Amino acid sequence: MKMKSRKQEFNFLLRFIIRTFAHMFRNIFILFILFTGFLLVSCQHKTVETKKMQLTVSIIPQKYLATFIAGDKFDVQAMQPIGSNHETYEPAPRDMEKISTSKLYLALGALDFEIAWLDRFKASNPAMTVINTSEGIQMISGHHHEDEEGDDHNHGIDPHTWLSPSCMKVQAANISKALSAIDTANASFYASTLTKFYLTADSVDRVIREKLSGSEGKSILIFHPSLAYFARDYNLIQISIEQDGKEPSPAYLSELVKTAKEKGITSIFISKEFDTRNAEVIAREIKGKVVVFDPMAENWAENMILLADLIAKN
Numbered sequence: 001m002k003m004k005s006r007k008q009e010f011n012f013l014l015r016f017i018i019r020t021f022a023h024m025f026r027n028i029f030i031l032f033i034l035f036t037g038f039l040l041v042s043c044q045h046k047t048v049e050t051k052k053m054q055l056t057v058s059i060i061p062q063k064y065l066a067t068f069i070a071g072d073k074f075d076v077q078a079m080q081p082i083g084s085n086h087e088t089y090e091p092a093p094r095d096m097e098k099i100s101t102s103k104l105y106l107a108l109g110a111l112d113f114e115i116a117w118l119d120r121f122k123a124s125n126p127a128m129t130v131i132n133t134s135e136g137i138q139m140i141s142g143h144h145h146e147d148e149e150g151d152d153h154n155h156g157i158d159p160h161t162w163l164s165p166s167c168m169k170v171q172a173a174n175i176s177k178a179l180s181a182i183d184t185a186n187a188s189f190y191a192s193t194l195t196k197f198y199l200t201a202d203s204v205d206r207v208i209r210e211k212l213s214g215s216e217g218k219s220i221l222i223f224h225p226s227l228a229y230f231a232r233d234y235n236l237i238q239i240s241i242e243q244d245g246k247e248p249s250p251a252y253l254s255e256l257v258k259t260a261k262e263k264g265i266t267s268i269f270i271s272k273e274f275d276t277r278n279a280e281v282i283a284r285e286i287k288g289k290v291v292v293f294d295p296m297a298e299n300w301a302e303n304m305i306l307l308a309d310l311i312a313k314n
C-alpha cells in the first residue's frame with residue numbers, strides 16, 4: 001500500500017514536472033515569436049527611416065559621375081534605360097515614376113528629350129530641384145534636327161558634353177554644388193569626392209593624350225557626330241555621316257567617299273545603337289572598315305580610354 005502511494009506520488013511529480021516544462025517551453029516559444037516579429041517590424045521601420053534620397057540623371061554615363069560625387073548618400077537612377085538611343089528616346093510612364101521619388105534632377109543640358117520634357121518633369125514633382133549640369137561649359141553649336149514633317153528643330157547646341165574629360169569636370173563641380181545645397185550636412189563630403197573626381201578626370205585625360213600623341217589633326221569619319229567635344233579637347237576633326245541628324249542623301253554620301261579618299265581615312269566610327277548599313281556602304285567604297293564604339297557605356301573613365309585607343313589604332 002505504502003509502495004503504491006509512493007509510486008503514485010512519483011508519477012504525480014513526474015507529470016507535474018513535464019507539464020511545467022511544457023508550459024515553460026510554450027511560453028518561451030510564444031515570446032520568441034513575438035520578439036522575432038518585433039525585430040522584423042522594427043527593422044522595416046528602420047529601412048523606411050534611413051532610406052536614401054534619390055536623384056535622377058538623364059542618361060547612363062551621367063550615372064557614373066553622379067554616383068562618384070554623391071557616394072553612398074544618394075540612390076542614383078538614369079531616366080533613359082540601357083540600350084535606348086539618346087537622340088530618339090521618349091520617357092515612358094515607368095521612367096516618369098523615377099521623377100516622383102527624386103529630390104534632384106541632373107539634366108545634361110541640351111538633349112532633345114530634355115528640351116521637350118524638362119518642364120513636364122518639374123510639373124510632375126514641383127519639390128524636385130532641377131539643374132543643368134553643363135552650365136559653364138562652352139557649348140558647341142550645330143546639333144541640328146528636322147522632324148518627319150520637315151519642321152526645323154535647330155536647337156543649336158551639341159549635347160555630347162559627357163564624352164570629354166574637361167566638360168565632365170565642369171559638370172562634376174555643378175553636381176557637387178547642387179548636392180551640397182540639398183544636403184548641407186554632407187557638404188564637405190561632396191567637396192572631397194569632387195577633388196577625387198578631378199584627379200580621376202586628369203589621369204584619364206593624361207592617358208588619352210598619351211594614346212593620341214601623333215594623331216593630332218586626324219579626321220574621324222563618324223556616323224552620329226557625338227565626338228565634337230572630344231575632338232575639341234584633343235585636336236581632332238570630326239566628319240559627320242548623318243546629315244542634319246538624318247540619314248545622308250546619296251549625293252552627300254558620294255561627297256563623303258571623296259573626302260575620305262583624299263584624307264586617307266579608312267575607318268568609319270559608329271555608335272553601338274545605330275544602324276550600320278550606311279556606314280558599311282561607305283566602308284566598301286573606301287575599302288575601309290566599320291569601327292563600333294559605345295558612347296553610352298556606364299563606366300565612363302574606362303570607356304574614354306577605350307575610345308582613345310580605337311581612334312589611335314584606326
Ligand SMILES: [Zn+2]
Nearest residue numbers: 086087224226
Ligand atoms: Zn547624340
